[in-house]
Amino acid sequence: xxxxxxxxxxxxxxxxxxxxxxxxxxxxxxxxxxxxxxxxxxxxxxxxxxxxxxxxxxxxxxxxxxxxxxxxxxxxxxxxxxxxxxxxxxxxxxxxxxxxxxxxxxxxxxxxxxxxxxxxxxxxxxxxxxxxxxxxxxxxxxxxxxxxxxxxxxxxxxxxxxxxxxxxxxxxxxxxxxxxxxxxxxxxxxxxxxxxxxxxxxxxxxxxxxxxxxxxxxxxxxxxxxxxxxxxxxxxxxxxxxxxxxxxxxxxxxxxxxxxxxxxxxxxxxxxxxxxxxxxxxxxxxxxxxxxxxxxxxxxxxxxxxxxxxxxxxxxxxxxxxxxxxxxxxxxxxxxxxxxxxxxxxxxxxxxxxxxxxxxxxxxxxxxxxxxxxxxxxxxxxxxxxxxxxxxxxxxxxxxxxxxxxxxxxxxxxxxxxxxxxxxxxxxxxxxxxxxxxxxxxxxxxxxxxxxxxxxxxxxxxxxxxxxxxxxxxxxxxxxxxxxxxxxxxxxxxxxxxxxxxxxxxxxxxxxxxxxxxxxxxxxxxxxxxxxxxxxxxxxxxxxxxxxxxxxxxxxxxxxxxxxxxxxxxxxxxxxxxxxxxxxxxxxxxxxxxxxxxxxxxxxxxxxxxxxxxxxxxxxxxxxxxxxxxxxxxxxxxxxxxxxxxxxxxxxxxxxxxxxxxxxxxxxxxxxxxxxxxxxxxxxxxxxxxxxxxxxxxxxxxxxxxxxxxxxxxxxxxxxxxxxxxxxxxxxxxxxxxxxxxxxxxxxxxxxxxxxxxxxxxxxxxxxxxxxxxxxxxxxxxxxxxxxxxxxxxxxxxxxxxxxxxxxxxxxxxxxxxxxxxxxxxxxxxxxxxxxxxxxxxxxxxxxxxxxxxxxxxxxxxxxxxxxxxxxxxxxxx
Numbered sequence: 037x038x039x040x041x042x043x044x045x046x047x048x049x050x051x052x053x054x055x056x057x058x059x060x061x062x063x064x065x066x067x068x069x070x071x072x073x074x075x076x077x078x079x080x081x082x083x084x085x086x087x088x089x090x091x092x093x094x095x096x097x098x099x100x101x102x103x104x105x106x107x108x109x110x111x112x113x114x115x116x117x118x119x120x121x122x123x124x125x126x127x128x129x130x131x132x133x134x135x136x137x138x139x140x141x142x143x144x145x146x147x148x149x150x151x152x153x154x155x156x157x158x159x160x161x162x163x164x165x166x167x168x169x170x171x172x173x174x175x176x177x178x179x180x181x182x183x184x185x186x187x188x189x190x191x192x193x194x195x196x197x198x199x200x201x202x203x204x205x206x207x208x209x210x211x212x213x214x215x216x217x218x219x220x221x222x223x224x225x226x227x228x229x230x231x232x233x234x235x236x237x238x239x240x241x242x243x244x245x246x247x248x249x250x251x252x253x254x255x256x257x258x259x260x261x262x263x264x265x266x267x268x269x270x271x272x273x274x275x276x277x278x279x280x281x282x283x284x285x286x287x288x289x290x291x292x293x294x295x296x297x298x299x300x301x302x303x304x305x306x307x308x309x310x311x312x313x314x315x316x317x318x319x320x321x322x323x324x325x326x327x328x329x330x331x332x333x334x335x336x337x338x339x340x341x342x343x344x345x346x347x348x349x350x351x352x353x354x355x356x357x358x359x360x361x362x363x364x365x366x367x368x369x370x371x372x373x374x375x376x377x378x379x380x381x382x383x384x385x386x387x388x389x390x391x392x393x394x395x396x397x398x399x400x401x402x403x404x405x406x407x408x409x410x411x412x413x414x415x416x417x418x419x420x421x422x423x424x425x426x427x428x429x430x431x432x433x434x435x436x437x438x439x440x441x442x443x444x445x446x447x448x449x450x451x452x453x454x455x456x457x458x459x460x461x462x463x464x465x466x467x468x469x470x471x472x473x474x475x476x477x478x479x480x481x482x483x484x485x486x487x488x489x490x491x492x493x494x495x496x497x498x499x500x501x502x503x504x505x506x507x508x509x510x511x512x513x514x515x516x517x518x519x520x521x522x523x524x525x526x527x528x529x530x531x532x533x534x535x536x537x538x539x540x541x542x543x544x545x546x547x548x549x550x551x552x553x554x555x556x557x558x559x560x561x562x563x564x565x566x567x568x569x570x571x572x573x574x575x576x577x578x579x580x581x582x583x584x585x586x587x588x589x590x591x592x593x594x595x596x597x598x599x600x601x602x603x604x605x606x607x608x609x610x611x612x613x614x615x616x617x618x619x620x621x622x623x624x625x626x627x628x629x630x631x632x633x634x635x636x637x638x639x640x641x642x643x644x645x646x647x648x649x650x651x652x653x654x655x656x657x658x659x660x661x662x663x664x665x666x667x668x669x670x671x672x673x674x675x676x677x678x679x680x681x682x683x684x685x686x687x688x689x690x691x692x693x694x695x696x697x698x699x700x701x702x703x704x705x706x707x708x709x710x711x712x713x714x715x716x717x718x719x720x721x722x723x724x725x726x727x728x729x730x731x732x733x734x735x736x737x738x739x740x741x742x743x744x745x746x747x748x749x750x751x752x753x754x755x756x757x758x759x760x761x762x763x764x765x766x767x768x769x770x771x772x773x774x775x776x777x778x779x780x781x782x783x784x785x786x787x788x789x790x791x792x793x794x795x796x797x798x799x800x801x802x803x804x805x806x807x808x809x810x811x812x813x814x815x816x817x818x819x820x821x822x823x824x825x826x827x828x829x830x831x832x833x834x835x836x837x838x839x840x841x842x843x844x845x846x847x848x849x850x851x852x853x854x855x856x857x858x859x860x861x862x863x864x865x866x867x868x869x870x871x872x873x874x875x876x877x878x879x880x881x882x883x884x885x886x887x888x889x890x891x892x893x894x895x896x897x898x899x900x901x902x903x904x905x906x907x908x909x910x911x912x913x914x
Contacts, residue, residue, distance in 0.1 A: 041091035042135050044070070050123055050140060057119040060106065062138060067109075067122075068100040080116045081109055104458065110144055111152040117232050120144040143283035146232045147210025150181055150399055157387065158333075158341030160184065164208035165275040166199060167241050167268060168217070173199040174268025176276045176294065177206060182342075182389040183290040183396075183583055185276070187269035188297050194724055197306075202299060204228060204307035205349050212275055214238045229322070236275055243267060246274025250294075253277055258293050266296055289576055290396035292583065303351040303676055306724075308717055309696040313669055314627070315348050328670060331626045332679065334600040336382035339389050339586050340593025347594060351676035353690060358612050360429040361595065361678025366609055367427050368599035369680070377421050378596050384414045388586030396576045402455035402464045402568060405447055405575065408582070412444035415585070418592075430595075436588045438581050443574070450571055462561035464568050473567070476552075476560040483553040487513070490546060500524050506540070513550040514540040598679045605630070607680035610671075611687040616728075618644040618672065618763060622684040625667035626674070629682060638800035639683070642668050644763050648783045650756070652774060653767040653802070655787030656811035658818070660800045661767040662698060664787070665732045668765060669694050672730060691763075693729040695721040697736060711739030715748075722755060729762040735769065746770045757782060774806040 040048065047070060051059050058077055060067035069077045070088070074097040078085035083099050090096035101109040113120050122144065126137045146154070147163030155161055160179045167174045173195045176187040190198040203211075208231055215235040239245070250258040250273070263270045273294045280288055311319060316329045324330045329348055335341045352358050368375045386407040394400040395408075415437060422434040455464045465473050491505045500521045507513050511532055517525060518538050529541040542550075575582070601607065605626060622639035629637040638660075644651065653661050671681045675688040697717045718736060725731055736752055737745025749770055756764055757779055777784045784806040790797040796814045813829050 039092040040094075041089070044090045044096070046135060046138060050121075050138065054119075054121045054140075054143075057121045057143065058113060059121045059123060060101075060110070061123045062103065062125045063100070065103055066100040067103055067106055068098055070096050070098050072097075074099045076118075077113065080118065081112055107152045111149075111154045114144060114146050114149060114154050117146065117230070119232075140285065142285055145210055145234070145283060146230075147178075147208065147212075147234075148180055148280065148283050149209070150397055151390075151394060155181055155390070157338035158335070159345065160342050162206050162208040163210050163212070163276060163279070164203065164206055165212040165236075165272040165279070166203065167214060167272055168196055168199060169268070172268045174266070174270070174272040175199060175202055176269060176272035177208070178276045178280065178291065180280060180284075180288075180291070180397075181393050183292045183393050183579075184389075185273070185292050185294045186297050187263055187266060187273040187294050188299060189266045189268035190299070191268075197720065197724070198299060198304075201304065201306045204310060205305075207231070210234055212236050212279055214241055234279070236279065240275055240278055241271050243271055243274075245278070246271050249274050249277045249281070253281075253288065253291065254293050261293050262296050263294050269296065270294075284397075286398060287396075289579060290393040290583075292580075301353060303353060303673070303691060304693040305349075305351075305673075306693075306695065306720065308720075309669075309694050310349075312696040312698045313666060313673070313694070315673075316345055326627055326631065328627060328674075331605065331630055332598060332601045332674075334379075334597040334604075335593045336379050336596070337385050337589065337593045338387040339385075339590035340382070340597060343590040344594045344597060347677045348673075351673050352678065353676070353692060355612055355614065355690065358676060358678050360427075361598075362609055362612075362680070363427040364430045364433075364595045365598045365602060365678065365680055367425070367430065368596055369602050372603075374421060375596055375599055378418065378592070379600070381414050381418050381421065382589070382593050382596065385411045385589060388582055388589065392575075392579055392582040392586065395572055396579050398572075400572060401457060401459050402451060403457060405568075405571065406451055406453070406455060408575070409444055409447035409451060412440040412447070415439040415444075416441070418589075430592075433588055433592055436584065437592075438585045440578075440581065440585060443578055443582075446571065446574060450567070459568055460561055460565050462557070462564050465564045470563070470567055473560065473563055476556050476563065479552040479556045480560070483549070483556075486549055486553075490549065491515075494543075498524050498526055505546075511540065512542075512554060513546055514542055515546065516540050602680035605682055607682050608685060610675035610681045610683075612675050613687070613689060615689045616644075616646050616649065616763065617687055617689045618642060618668070618730075619685075619687040620668065620671055620681075620683050621686070623667055623671055623686070624682040625663050626670060626682045628663055628667075640664055640667075640800075640802040642802075645689075647781060649761065650753070650764045650779075650782040651766065652753070652776060652782060652784050652806070653765060653786065654769070654771060654774060654784070654807050655767075656789055656796060656798070656807075656809075657769075657815045659787035659789060659798050660802075661787055662734055664802055665734060665765045665767060666696075666698075669696065669730060669732055689763075691728060691730045692726055693724065694732075695725055695729060696732040696734075697721060698732065698734040709739070714739050718752060722752070722760065725756075725760050725762045727761045729760075731756060731760075731762045731764040731766075733764065733766045735767060737770065746772055749773060750776070753782070754779070769810045771806070771808045771810075777806075 047059070047061050050061075051071075051073075058069060058073045060069060062068075068088075070090075074085060077083070078099040081099075081101070083101065085097060085099050087095035088098040110120050110122075120143070121140055122142045123138050124141045126139050147161070149155055149161055161181055162177050162179055164175065164177045172189055172191040174187070174189045176185075178185045188202070190196075190202075207228055210232045211228075212234050213236070216238050217235075247270070250263075250270075263273065277288075277291075280291070305313070305315075311317075314327045316324065316327055318324075318326045324333075329345060332348070333341060333344055335344055368378075388408070388411055391400070391404050391408050391411075394404055416439050419434055419437060419439060422430065425431050425434060450465060450469045452464055452466055456462075467474060467477065487505050491503065494515060495501060495503050500517055502518055502521060504516050505513060506516050514532050515529065516538050517540075522539060525539075525541065528543055530543065531539060532542050533540040607626075620642040623642055624637050624639050653665070655661055667682075671683060671686060672688050672691050673694065674681045675686060676691065697714065714736065718733075721731055721733075733752070737747075737749040739745070740748075749768060750773055753766060753773060753776055756762060756766075757776075774784050776782050784804065785802050786805045786807050788799045788801045788803050789811065790799060791811075791814075795817070796811050813826055813833065816829070817826055
């Protein structure tokens with residue numbers, strides 16, 4: 037066995053408790069990593085892998101990073117999904133006897149990041165804990181960087197699906213779940229990207245553990261939140277607090293008491309629909325560009341950006357709250373000057389939520405406090421601008437913004453305007469704030485002057501003109517006198533060193549100067565650091581004021597953003613009520629319209645009520661059916677989040693749930709074909725939709741055979757119409773379904789085209805009516821398929837239509853005559869046939885005697901002339 041050095045033994049002992057983490061071990065000015073950690077980290081960070089003497093002559097793999105630049109390296113490891121353990125030197129290494137003591141001071145994971153490039157300014161960084169049991173499911177979330185802490189629960193038959201939908205909405209950076217759940221993660225993780233799974237012992241999810249840790253953290257305040265009524269949510273929240281306490285190893289003062297939220301307060305949007313509607317992330321690239329938030333986001337602050345995302349993801353079901361938001365948007369839209377002034381002021385506000393979090397956490401530097409001060413500087417201006425606000429909601433909002441004048445005054449008096457990044461380097465505290473700081477700075481600035489003055493004074497007192505003040509690192513400051521003048525040395529000179537030609541002395545006054553000058557810089561830096569921490573403590577004591585002000589500024593920022601988006605997009609105020617009507621005039625898709633050149637988007641009307649709640653939409657591929665249906669969903673969603681909408685007028689009857697079944701995608705990992713995915717989505721819709729829901733179904737049944745597809749599509753329409761009674765937009769190429777307009781409330785609409793010389797022009801206009809063809813070959817021509825393929829396709833299409841129509845006529849004929857009719861003489865048919873085309877077709881038949889059913893299958897031609905001739909020959913009336 038290798039006899040490792042004491043330092044390496046210390047490392048291995050600490051590493052033993054963190055086998056699945058990368059241990060960053062402080063060694064002077066570096067964090068060093070050894071063994072397998074070094075192999076992993078050197079690759080992840082693209083830094084040199086070296087070796088270090090580990091004891092017994094053995095070299096161990098090693099890599100390291102400078103401690104002052106550690107944050108950027110930690111961030112890169114976190115992005116790789118690593119957990120990083122920070123092990124610091126405890127105490128002053130200069131004072132240590134033997135091995136320096138080291139302790140783990142923090143564990144950094146994707147869900148516990150406080151600063152650095154891992155945090156997206158306009159996205160929360162969620163740590164989520166979940167549990168799922170037969171009686172109910174619980175979920176808690178926290179953003180340690182802002183102090184956000186919330187919990188909810190789900191009960192009933194749809195509890196698990198609701199939990200999954202909420203997980204998809206949150207897209208957590210890290211997910212905590214019971215150890216026993218490891219084998220059932222497939223569905224829980226579907227649709228989530230880059231989430232780190234952390235398993236927690238099941239016993240920590242119990243209710244008593246949760247209550248105890250809540251009490252330790254919040255001292256009874258948590259009881260006022262109502263979380264006791266949400267038992268499953270409370271259990272998940274307890275695990276969040278346990279994990280944060282275990283990993284951060286410090287006070288979590290920035291964490292707010294857990295706030296209960298109920299997903300029933302918001303419009304529900306399942307994971308599939310969120311993806312299809314591209315609310316905050318595009319389907320293909322996962323980017324903000326081309327999404328609803330891309331259209332609406334004119335926020336000036338990071339806080340506002342995060343809140344806007346929450347509003348988009350959680351539209352309201354309360355008309356009073358919706359109207360309050362719309363009132364403010366309308367006032368800000370109509371007051372261009374005020375809106376512009378507010379935007380300019382808000383641009384000067386830093387991220388108060390995360391700054392306050394870092395101060396309370398203990399990781400804030402002087403520049404963070406300076407950012408707070410600059411933000412506080414602009415608060416009186418914002419309040420002054422809003423002094424004449426009219427809407428009640430806006431007036432209350434401004435009243436709840438604290439101008440933080442007392443804290444701002446402290447920071448203004450104490451902090452330098454351009455402090456250094458490192459808080460231990462000094463240069464943080466302003467002159468005049470603290471007398472001892474001033475004295476030490478004076479010592480540093482005036483030290484040389486004092487020494488020169490002392491040298492002059494001592495020459496005058498002793499009469500030794502050659503006396504001079506000197507310095508070296510060993511003896512410090514001294515008075516040097518040549519041996520010829522030693523008889524004139526006064527009694528208060530203290531001998532320090534003897535040289536060949538001179539003697540060196542010190543005096544009590546020189547010693548005082550030396551003590552003041554040597555080490556003054558260190559003492560000054562230590563004192564400034566102490567004062568800085570005292571200031572941070574004062575700021576931390578006002579943490580809730582800062583967080584509350586930040587939250588209210590975020591709301592103001594979002595409302596200003598929505599007003600700005602309304603003006604730029606020519607949006608109108610919607611009427612939102614609780615009836616079943618959806619009446620949209622000149623509705624537009626907000627994203628597609630912005631991508632297209634001005635004036636190129638064709639607006640469309642939508643009208644749905646109790647008497648026309650189910651729209652069957654037909655029309656060619658590429659005509660705009662999917663765009664139209666999505667725009668209806670987005671307009672409804674925007675209205676219920678409190679935004680103006682892209683239309684000339686809109687009345688929206690409240691929607692409780694939006695469902696979409698759009699596009700084709702398989703699930704290879706889950707072993708599901710495209711059609712299986714399609715049917716699973718249809719199952720979820722019919723199982724959870726209500727009469728107040730909006731259902732969008734696009735091309736249901738296309739993933740299987742034609743007859744199966746038509747059958748399923750027809751059955752779905754009939755079921756939704758009869759059993760669910762939800763407002764539904766159902767697009768299809770199955771023209772056979774258009775006869776369902778016979779059902780009360782089902783209406784046919786089509787997207788119009790202009791057809792000329794076998795070419796089509798998409799008019800993009802949705803009108804009442806139906807079509808009986810899909811123009812697939814014309815669309816293929818537009819796509820650039822070779823003519824040879826297109827010509828062959830046209831031939832095949834004609835043949836298939838002949839056969840199909842023949843079968844239809846034959847079925848009708850069979851209903852009249854039955855299969856037992858006498859055989860038909862082909863020659864006789866030819867002799868009596870006036871249609872030359874049919875005569876030619878009949879003569880191709882090799883069999884002389886066939887049944888009427890077979891004859892109809894063979895000779896039926898899709899034209900009025902041939903149809904009449906076919907019936908005449910068969911001896912039937914039309």
